[in-house]
Amino acid sequence: MRVPAGFPRWRGAVELIGRRAECAVLDQLIGAVRSGESRALVVHGEPGVGKTALVDYAAGRATGFRVVRGSGVQSEMELPYAGLQQLCAPLLDRLDLLPEPQREALRTAFGLSSGPAPDRFLVGLAGLTLLSEAAAQQPVLCLIDDHQWYDRASAQVLTFLARRLGAESLGLIVATRVVGEDLARLPELAVAGLAPADAGDLLDTVFTGPLDASVREQIIAETQGNPLALLELPHGLSATQLAGGFGLPGAVALSGSIEERFGHRIRALPDATRTLLVIAASDPSGDSALLWRAAAVLGIGVDAAEPAAETGLIELGTRVRFRHPLARSAVYRAVSEQHRRQAHRALAEATDPRLDPDRQAWHRAQATVGPDEQAADALARSAERARARGGFAAAAAFLLRAVALTLDPPTRTTRALAAAELHLRAGAFGPVPELLAIAEAAPLDETHRTRADLIGAQLAFATRRGSDGPPLLLKAANRLEHLDADRCRATYLDALAAATFVGRLAVEAGDLRQIALAAGAAPPPTKVRSLDLLLDGTVTALNHGYAAGLPALRTALAGYGAEMAPDDELHWMWFAGTTAIRTWDDRHWDTLSVRHVRLARELGALSELPLALHVRALILLHFGELTEAARMIDEAEEIATATGTALAPYGALGLAALRGDLVGGAQLYEQAVQEVARRGEGAAITFAEWAGALLHNGLGRYRDALAAAQRATRFDAGAVAMLWAYGELIEAAVRTGDPDTAVRGCARLAEATGAAGTDWALGLQRRCQALISDGSRAEQLYRESIDRLGRTRMRVDLARAHLLYGEWLRRERRHNDARDQLRIAHTAFEDLGAAGFAERAARELRVAGGTVRKRVDAIKHGELTxxxxxxxxxxxxxxxxxxxxxxxxxxxxxxxxxxxxxxxxxxxxxxxxxxxxxxxxxxxx
CATH class of the missing domain: 1.10.10.10 (Winged helix-like DNA-binding domain superfamily/Winged helix DNA-binding domain)
Structure with missing residues (x-):
């Protein structure tokens, strides 16, 4: 039996016309899952092309499977985890099998219990475990339709699941219109319109009478093979028109959208049936009991269902399902605004406020014409619950609607600013300018005016990371000086952090030193916090010299976060971590980077987590833990892709440099510099140039290393500069016969390392000084460098000290001693996976008369992924x-x-x- 690609899902399609290749792909996936593998597939194409029919086909072929289904719904895009709950609902009887943290995270996400916002990665792991437990009993096939309308939280969790399918008998098929970044890198199946011959076959299944050849060709041409269009457009054409009519094919009225054709059919239904359909379209939860309770509110009985079912547009069973999303949209649009409000009002009345207060508040708000303070208050309460359960995005959506319903000017202004802040924190920047405009339309007191300025400044920096961000933050901080001392100081610190990111691309008004001068006059804090010490130490270092700021910065790092709320601690964690780097405090860099990752996970701050992972990966690279660093870099890139977070590939640049990957490093450099220059993230350009210098020094390409290091040190911003580049500059300058550049570099480096006084700082300083020294002085410095770095976990720097010492010994013709040092360096680099430096050490060892023995390691040689x-x-x-x-x-x-x-x-x-x-x-x- 062959059936149309747009045939209703409840009629059990066996073979789809013109979809043999697509069905073969689905059969292969189902066969693989049946044999014990896990597979994911993204089916994508334009509306009406037959994606849902293919999903139905897969369901029909999955005999012996546990099939669970979900569907994105446009009106539920702001309800966190609505899509995930729909998918997991049939499996919640297995909830007790999950570990307690996973179980509680899922219960909280689904609103089954109260608690703080769950970590989205824990929710994702809970979903994966739940599906895995089900797959242990029988193969499981998860089918997701209309993914483009999934709420953001569910979409992120779904991406998490799809990329972590392993050995379970678990299949995942996602149907969507366009493959966004969140689904990128998953296997895809593109679905296009039917070929002309297949489109003709499909038309033949619709018509029982004669069809004029020219009309037939026109229908096929104008629908471009879209199955739903082929099925729906001919409805409403007269028999005369279909038979050729007046002999003028061009006279046939095929203009208009598929949705309009649906609309004609809907408007022909009895009033009660049309109202029933509107109620169903207004609440996409699919809850048939809710539908009939709302229908009873409007006096509609079960006799209204039969004409609805006869249209073929909807299935009214234990669940309410529309044949196609366009059918739902057409139903909703085919009636007046008054009828839509009537449906939402009935749904609000039929919804239990104890079990589902948020959905009731949403329906009530949709039923409201003008301002309604009670409805707005209910939405505000929903925003608080949504924020606790799923983060900022849902809370922002509720508050956005609450603003529209609020009449009282002060309350409207307060809610508009709160909604703007939530959208900003959620990374949904689009509504923020409009919300700021709403707030600014009313007379603002100084506090609200400053709050609006601050939101505008944060928006500018978050969206562009450009040179306009720091000046705007500086302006906001100035306005706060006489209003709120603590918030003023926090904003000055934000401005310094923003200017650090902008780096060399800053304009004069947003330059670090300009901000430091202004922040130097900031009012004292009401109570000294870690962020106040960070501010004071950074400002002092910039205004009065590096050494002067060190005491406050060290105190800040030692107690960072102790008295701070988790949100605030996370907000400035990046600046605290970079402060540890600038003060050569490897111990606090280590502990802060671990805390940064953990806190971002616990708070579900997916926009912050990629940055935290990159910062952690960088110290792991210094530790020589390249495999673990690579895993974190991959995870960061995956999350950034899923969330749309823009961030330079800091970790990947450092990893490529240590691995000696010349081609990959060059590609990353070009990509990074182009992207960050466009965004205004100047610090990333400096970092990329340092990574280039490191890469070329490792490969022995010293002229290239010198050029990169000179570019990296050209924009030295004093106390906030990344001074690692001076180490590369000095080494490359010595190897290319440029002692003057090396001496100047050593002097600049010593200003910071000498004041810092840590083993890491002094170990690197001694290594660089040895390069410009001779005789016993050089040897003494190399030995001290090795001794100091040996007390740290900085294994790459230690191995480099052995390498440089060995190279110096060889040039002093002390070949036996040289071989000892070079062998230590080579073994260390081989163990670490630093291929470029390992090969350089091997070359030197051979010249010194040594034998290079390569260690067999299954991990390093690629036997293990x-x-x-x-x-x-x-x-x-x-x-x-x-x-x-x-x-x-x-x-x-x-x-x-x-x-x-x-x-x-x-x-x-x-x-x-x-x-x-x-x-x-x-x-x-």
Whole structure:
């Protein structure tokens, strides 16, 4: 039996006309899942092209599967986790099988229990575990339709799930109109219009009478093979027109959209039936009990259902389903605004305010014509609940509607500013200018005016990271000086952070030193906080010299976050971490970067998490933990893609440099410089140039390294400069015969490292001074460098000290001593995976008369993937499968699957043997 591609889903399609290739792809996926694999597929194409029919086909082919379905609904896009709840609802009987943190996160996300906003990654892991548990009993097929209308929280979790499918018998098919960044890198199936011959076959299934050939050709041409258009456009054409009529094919009226054709059919229905359809279209939850309660409010009985079902537009069973999203849209648009408000009013009355207060508030708001303070108050309360349950996006949506319903000017202004702040924090910047305009339309007192200025400044920096951000923040801080001392100081710190990001691209009014001069006159705090010490220390260092600011900065780092709310702690965590870097405080950089990642996860701050992961990855690169750093970089890129967060590839640049990846490093450099120059993120240009200098020094391309290091140090911003580039500059200058540049670089570096006085700082300083020294003085400096760096975890810097010392010894013709140092350096670089420096050490070792012995390591030689290597190390260190799964956001079944592959690759049979075949590295924390 062959049926049209647009046939209703409840009629059990067997074969779709013109979709043999697409069906074969779905059959392959289902076969793979049936055999124990996990697969994901994104089906995409224009509205009406037959995506839903293909999803239905997959459901019909999945015999012996547990099939769970979900569908995005446009009106629920602002309700957090609405889509995920719809998908997981049939599996909630297994909720007790989840670990308690996952179980509580999912219960809170679904509104089944109260609590703080759950970590979205924990919600994602809970969803993965829930599906994995179900798949342990029988294969599971998850079908998602209309993903483009999924709420943001559900969409992010779905992306998380799709990219972590492993060894479960679990399939995921997502149908959407356009593949956005969140679904990028997943397997795709593009669905286009039918070929002319297949389109003709489909038309033949609709018409039982004669169809004029020219009319037939016109229909096929104008629909461009779109199955739903082919089925719907001919409705309403007369028999005369279809038969050729007046012999003029051009006279046939085929203009108008598919939705308009739906509208004609809907308007022909009885009033009661049309009202019933409007109620169903107004509440896309699919709750049939709610539908009939709302219908009873309007006096509509069950006899109205039969004409509705006969249209073929809707299925009224245990769930309410429209045949196609355009049918729902057409129903909603086919009636007057008054009828839509009537439907929402009935739904609000039929919704239990105790069980679902937010949906009731939403329907009540949609039923309101003009200002309604009670409805606005209910939405404001919903905003608070949504913020606690799912973050800022849903709360912002509720408040946005509340603003429209609020009449009292002061309250309207307050709500508009609050909504603007929430949209800003949620990363949904579009409505912010309009909300600011609403607030500014009323007379503003000084507090509200300053708050509006601050939101505008934060918006400018968040959206562009350009040179206009710091001056606007500086202006807001100036206005706050006489209103709120603590907020004024916090805004000055924001301005300094923004100017640090902008770096060399700052305009004069937003230059770091201009901001520091202004911040130097800031009012004293009412109570000294960590951020006040950060502000005072940075301002003092910029205005009075690096050493002068160190005491306050060290005190700030030692107690950072102790007295702060988690939101505030996270807000300035990046600046605290970079302060640790600038003060050469590797211990606090380590602890703060761990805390940064953890806090971003706990608060569900997905826009902040990529930055936190990059900062953590950078210190892991210094530690020589390249595998763990690479995992964090991959995770950061995945989250940034899913959330649309714009961030330069800091970690990836550093990783490519240490790995000696000349081609990849060059590509990253070009990409990064172009992107950040357009955004105005000047600090990333400096970082990319440092990474280029590091890469070329590792490969022994010293002239290229010198050029990159000179560009990186050209815009030295004093106390906030990234001084690592001076280490590369000095080494490259010495190797290219430019001692004057090396001496000047050493003097600049010593200003900071000498004042900082940490082992990391002084170890690097001694290494650089040794490069410009001779005889016993040089040897003494190399030995002191090795001694000091050996007290730290900075294994890359330590290995480089051994390498430079060995190269110096070889040039002094002390070949035996040189071989010892070069062998230490080569072994270290090989173990770390720093291929460029390892090859440089190998060359020097050969020249010194040594033999290069390459260590066989299954991880370094690619026998294990990065993820397998991470799982193997965790298993070696004694973590159980569930513990590994929780850390890597996988299911325990997937971990077990990978361990079997690891054992095979390493030729071992038990976890206990991992310690004998894997190198013992320090935990990354």
């Amino acid at each position: 990065a993820q397998e290597a991470q799982i193997a190390r965790m298993a070696r260190d004694g973590l159980s499968n569930p513990e590994i799964a929780a850390r890597l956001f996988l299911s325990a079944r997937t971990v077990q699957y990978h361990l079997k592959k690891i054992f095979t690759k390493l030729a071992i049979t038990s976890r206990g043997q991992l310690a004998t075949v894997l190198p013992d590295t320090e935990s990354a924390g």
